[in-house]
Amino acid sequence: MSESPVVPHHIAIVMDGNGRWAKRRFLPRLAGHKQGVDSLRRCARACAERGVAVLTVFAFSSENWNRPADEVSGLMELLALALAREVPELKKDGVRLHFVGERSGLSAKVQAGLAQAEAATAENDRLVLNVCFNYGGRWDIAQAAASLAARGEPITEASLQGAMGLAHVPDPDLVIRTGGEMRISNFLLWQAAYSEFFFSDRLWPDFDESALDEAIAAFNGRERRFGKTSEQILSAHPHSMPG
Numbered sequence: 001m002s003e004s005p006v007v008p009h010h011i012a013i014v015m016d017g018n019g020r021w022a023k024r025r026f027l028p029r030l031a032g033h034k035q036g037v038d039s040l041r042r043c044a045r046a047c048a049e050r051g052v053a054v055l056t057v058f059a060f061s062s063e064n065w066n067r068p069a070d071e072v073s074g075l076m077e078l079l080a081l082a083l084a085r086e087v088p089e090l091k092k093d094g095v096r097l098h099f100v101g102e103r104s105g106l107s108a109k110v111q112a113g114l115a116q117a118e119a120a121t122a123e124n125d126r127l128v129l130n131v132c133f134n135y136g137g138r139w140d141i142a143q144a145a146a147s148l149a150a151r152g153e154p155i156t157e158a159s160l161q162g163a164m165g166l167a168h169v170p171d172p173d174l175v176i177r178t179g180g181e182m183r184i185s186n187f188l189l190w191q192a193a194y195s196e197f198f199f200s201d202r203l204w205p206d207f208d209e210s211a212l213d214e215a216i217a218a219f220n221g222r223e224r225r226f227g228k229t230s231e232q233i234l235s236a237h238p239h240s241m242p243g
Contacts, residue, residue: 008173010054017179017203030074035205048127056130083113094126100165101135137189
């Protein structure tokens with residue numbers, strides 16, 4: 001008998017390809033971002049149904065400020081509207097929202113929306129949804145080190161881990177990037193040290209349940225050694241080797 005597939009505890013996704021999706025349809029880039037919000041809702045629900053405990057998504061990187069001003073302002077408005085529209089549904093679905101990133105550069109309206117969304121879903125425990133917004137992996141490491149230094153605490157791997165933006169969840173088991181690109185783009189540089197990576201050619205608005213299942217199946221075919229040898233893993237967990 002074959003063993004049932006292992007579902008990753010924590011999946012992280014670089015949601016890439018919204019702009020290209022829109023361009024192929026002769027639509028403004030913002031239409032792609034709107035479609036991307038729909039895809040995120042679908043993906044969050046699918047993760048919860050499959051038993052994934054944590055989903056972390058890269059929604060807006062600190063480098064995205066370099067994009068055209070109208071796209072950036074449109075994205076900000078989209079976020080505010082999406083929060084107002086999606087939070088009741090996410091709350092009903094048992095999703096707990098966390099926003100990870102530098103908030104000081106955001107408008108008061110957006111900052112208030114983030115705080116209200118977190119407060120409204122704080123009691124949920126079916127799925128933790130971390131939305132990395134105005135986030136960068138290097139920023140995360142630097143802010144963690146700065147906060148420790150400001151408190152006069154020693155900087156160690158353990159203390160840095162505890163000061164990171166994702167200190168409330170374990171590191172991701174699986175990192176997915178859509179859109180056909182094969183790079184990390186300053187996402188979870190610290191947390192992805194031992195993650196498995198899966199690159200999908202699908203643009204983010206086209207990433208559906210079957211694409212998620214494909215990524216999970218690929219994850220199940222990997223041997224995760226965490227620096228050890230295959231023999232060490234096998235002796236510690238006789239049934240952990242892929243077939």
